[in-house]
Amino acid sequence: MQTVKMVISGAVNSGKTEFIKTISEIEVVSTERRASDDTKLIKKETTVAMDFGRIAISKDLVLHLFGTPGQKRFDFMWEILSEGMLGLVILVDSTRPETFRETNRIIDFFISYRDTPYVVAANKQDRPNAWSPDELRLALRQPPHVKVIPCVAIDRESVKNTLLELLYVILDRSAEG
Amino acid sequence: MALVGNIQDFGLSDFLYLVDRGYKTGCLHLKRGNDAAVLFFEKGKLVFASQGTGGQKGDLLVQLGKITPQQLEQARQLQSHNGNGMSLSQALVSGNIISQEELQQSLQTHIEEAVVYGLFGWPDGEFRFEHGQKPEADTPVMPVPVPVEHLIMEGVRRIDEWGRIKDRIPSTDMIVRFVDQPGEKAKGVKLAPEEWRVFARINGKDTLAMIAQKTNLSDFDVCRVVYGFATAGLVEVVKKPTAPRGAADVPRVKRSLVSRIISRIEKM
Ligand SMILES: Nc1nc2c(ncn2[C@@H]2O[C@H](COP(=O)(O)OP(=O)(O)OP(=O)(O)O)[C@@H](O)[C@H]2O)c(=O)[nH]1
Ligand SMILES: [Mg+2]
Numbered sequence: 001m002q003t004v005k006m007v008i009s010g011a012v013n014s015g016k017t018e019f020i021k022t023i024s025e026i027e028v029v030s031t032e033r034r035a036s037d038d039t040k041l042i043k044k045e046t047t048v049a050m051d052f053g054r055i056a057i058s059k060d061l062v063l064h065l066f067g068t069p070g071q072k073r074f075d076f077m078w079e080i081l082s083e084g085m086l087g088l089v090i091l092v093d094s095t096r097p098e099t100f101r102e103t104n105r106i107i108d109f110f111i112s113y114r115d116t117p118y119v120v121a122a123n124k125q126d127r128p129n130a131w132s133p134d135e136l137r138l139a140l141r142q143p144p145h146v147k148v149i150p151c152v153a154i155d156r157e158s159v160k161n162t163l164l165e166l167l168y169v170i171l172d173r174s175a176e177g
Numbered sequence: 178m179a180l181v182g183n184i185q186d187f188g189l190s191d192f193l194y195l196v197d198r199g200y201k202t203g204c205l206h207l208k209r210g211n212d213a214a215v216l217f218f219e220k221g222k223l224v225f226a227s228q229g230t231g232g233q234k235g236d237l238l239v240q241l242g243k244i245t246p247q248q249l250e251q252a253r254q255l256q257s258h259n260g261n262g263m264s265l266s267q268a269l270v271s272g273n274i275i276s277q278e279e280l281q282q283s284l285q286t287h288i289e290e291a292v293v294y295g296l297f298g299w300p301d302g303e304f305r306f307e308h309g310q311k312p313e314a315d316t317p318v319m320p321v322p323v324p325v326e327h328l329i330m331e332g333v334r335r336i337d338e339w340g341r342i343k344d345r346i347p348s349t350d351m352i353v354r355f356v357d358q359p360g361e362k363a364k365g366v367k368l369a370p371e372e373w374r375v376f377a378r379i380n381g382k383d384t385l386a387m388i389a390q391k392t393n394l395s396d397f398d399v400c401r402v403v404y405g406f407a408t409a410g411l412v413e414v415v416k417k418p419t420a421p422r423g424a425a426d427v428p429r430v431k432r433s434l435v436s437r438i439i440s441r442i443e444k445m
Binding site: 055058096100131163173176 | 178179180181182183185186187191194195198199344416429430431432433434435436437438439441442443445
């Protein structure tokens, strides 16, 4: 049995748990806790450690989805989770510009570590006051070759589309065989 | 739909960059306590700005001593004869009340120095950008819209603490290089002598610390200047390439494997 891994990252409350829940075939193994420290101001439940979801590709191939914890004090998990990943989805809460700098910090972390294929998902596009993907690209200063995809993590088609867009980036970089 | 946020988290200079690169038309409303300001943009360039809750209109030019109240009235009448299409500034110029150069010069000086530069000093404040909102007909817009790059540079000259700079330049051990196509951008920027000194040292190899040494400027000054260049989109600040470790430890995945995952997810 071969397993491959994708990582779903992003600032606190960007929608990582929701994204994985929407597409995973198993009940998401999440470690939600009542939020402590600063996070409490934003939401009641937050992910500590990580989220884990799974999609069976075939009898002998499984795709694992790992969501990184949002809170800063779990940063050490990122490196462990990113080990051997196929690609990365960076979720951004498009309605909260106060998280854009943190989002950049997360992108920098993963990208400077190794040249991982990634896409930015402009999440919560169903909300009023969501910044458009084009506006997010400028706000996050992402170069033209990085895809910034409109996303609604509570909508299955939208999550599928985001994963597929990432897979096309991975496909472009893949080796023959 | 409006873009909303706080300039504490998403700074005014970041916003100007967005307006410029996004080629935006609309009005940025800023609010801080009892103070307020509006900035109008047309296709990414600044056409008017005013501070205060009242919102200055045509009488601004009277206050600036550029025209008399009678001349203002004359221009307004000319406007109403011409229907809605004519702006106050167009009426002033076509009515030979003031030359376009003089109008531009006095408005631009006032807007930049009395309004916009001061706004860079706001540590916080709510912003709301209304797409497509245009100035009212009685607003004395600048005949020639002003590119935002040099506003950004001027705003950055007013930064006196590390906080904001650290966001983009976390260490002086980083390298500065020109972006691939600054194109027209460099033209809009008017550099001060010490900024030129830094500009001339950017070569895509030297770190900020090295530039500071070579120019005899402090680390802070160099970082502040480079922060301005970066915010205006002229240069980028990148990490020094480390020992090659990236490529080797990411085995390239096989095309057939990726294709299998794609077809599975397409069918979900
Ligand atoms: N309207 C809307 N709400 C969303 C969307 N995605 C997530 N949410 C909501 O946003 C909140 C945060 O989502 P989570 O999935 O818990 O975010 P997270 O990234 O896992 O957060 P942490 O684990 O705390 O870092 C929840 O209330 C979600 O239901 C979306 O696309 N649209
Ligand atoms: Mg979560």
